[in-house]
Amino acid sequence: MKFIRDSVHGNLKLSEFEVRVVDTPQIQRLRRIKQLGFTSLIYPGANHSRFEHSIGAMYLASRLGEHLGLSEEKTGILRLCALLHDAGHGPFSHVSEGVLERSHESLTLELVGESELSDIISEEYDPAQVMSILRGEGVLGQAINGELDVDRMDYLLRDSHYTGVAYGIIDVERLIYNMKMENDLVLDRKGVQAAESALLARYFMYPSVYQHHTTRIVNSMFRRCLRKLIDQKELDASRIYIYDDMDLIVMCRNHEGFIGDMMRRLDNRDLLKMVESVKLNELEDPHRVFKITETEIKRAEEEIAEDMDLDPDYVIVNLPKYPAFDEMRTQVSVGDSIVNLSHISSLVGALKEARFNHADICVYVPGENVDSFRDFSLHDYMDLPERRPSHPRQLRLTVPDYLKFR
Structure with a gap:
């Protein structure tokens, strides 16, 4: 048993098996990938990594598993999938994804199925089942890759914490407490307010952080560099998951012409x-x-x-x-019926109209x-x-x- 001190959730426990997974090169690489890419140029505190987020999502997965009354084995595989869910992210997270033909989810599945991760996973679980959950299949899959999943819960809290922007603070305890397992993972009606709060949090985090006007400029500049590197065959887009942030920065800094100039502009915030x-x-x-x-x-x-x-x-x-705001499609248990959140929340309808603002x-x-x-x-x-x-x-x-x- 090992403990990791997390700045958002406190002391997190890892089993010996989970420590072995964490210590693989594929997961350790996430320490060297910023969660929010170049957002630290706007919010200096936003230097947290994909590794921190993955550990946090794993913790919330165990909280959810315990609340749902899952067996130790099912809670364990849920924790594992939360830990692995971002393993395929390229450098600077979603910044690099904008120039790739494949999503980070599909690259994660490739890593789980073919790398040394697969050998370690197979000692405890069926890699095929792990990949099924990562694809969002079944009730467990909805907890990892659904409308109100542990991934989303953690990144809203974490991104809010490190940027200092209060909009992302959500009531995770109430959300988890009101989750129920029926044919699907659904929310009890008592949790509607918490779901609305999460939806509002994402709505306000977009213009404030994720799509902040300066964030979009710096991301566009770096994507243009990546596109050039890929077009010139200097970067293998199909194996983007072997690189970390510094690999690409060094590649760009050592380049002549446009790529080198654009990297110099980013380094000096000459945007x-x-x-x-x-x-x-x-x-x-x-x-x-x-x-x-x-x-x-x-x-x-x-x-x-x-x-x-x-x-x-x-x-x-x-x-x-x-x-998109997938939370709008959250399924809510009302009496003997399961209805879409948008059918019982007037706020969802208002946000659907306001999302282009x-x-x-x-x-x-x-x-x-x-x-x-x-x-x-x-x-x-x-x-x-x-x-x-x-x-x-x-x-x-x-x-x-x-x-x-x-």
Whole structure:
């Protein structure tokens, strides 16, 4: 038995088997991967790792297993899956995932099925069952990869703790206490308020942390570097899970030309500037934005660069991540029926409408080129939905005023 002191949950107990899993290179690599990528450029305290999050999710899995009355074996496999669930994350977490063809979930399954992890896991559990749970199959799978899972509970608490942003604080105790096992993992009606609180927490964490305007700029800059490395065959995207954050930073720092310059800008916080922001809630059909292809984006960037006499590598059109909010689909036990959370919560309906309020399409260029974009409109370069009549194009800030807002 071993104890790990966690800054969020306190002392966490690990069995000898779990210690062996933790000590594999695949899990130790997570110590060297930041949970929030480059967010520490905005929130200096956000230096926590995927390893810390994985340990925290494992702890919450045991709390949930005990509450549900699971056997020691089932609680053990639930803990193991929570520990493993992010093993396939690439460097800087979701930042690198934006340029990969495969999700971190599928890369995790590959690691569990083929690496030395599989040999250790098979001493206690069936690796096929572990992979099934990681895919979100069955009741146990819903606890790891569902609407209100232990992964989400931990990262909201942890990200809030390290950024100092209070919006992510949720009532984990009440959520777990009101979880029930029926045909699926469901929430008792008494836990609806706690579920609404979790939904609100994610809603407010998006513009404050996950999709903060500066976070999106730095992530876009680094993704452009990764895309270049992959296109030039200097980085094997299919084996991204062998690298850690520092591996890619060193690779970029040692590079000449655009990649080296972009890494220098990130190191010195000499960031690209936003010259256009098209708010989705101002458009007639915001859903259409998420059908825009990479080819359309690349063509727009090249045309903008040509008109503004810029290197196209330094023009970035950034689309927002679709605000899905899976918690809206949480199943709630009401008497003898199971209903969707959205059917009994008016708050869910309001958030469904409000989720596009903070989403926007942005254009980033170097600060020294901002003057050229005084009369720029992205609608001239992309087939975007029309603006709603109630949202005429806003007057643009002057360059000196704008540069105050980094």
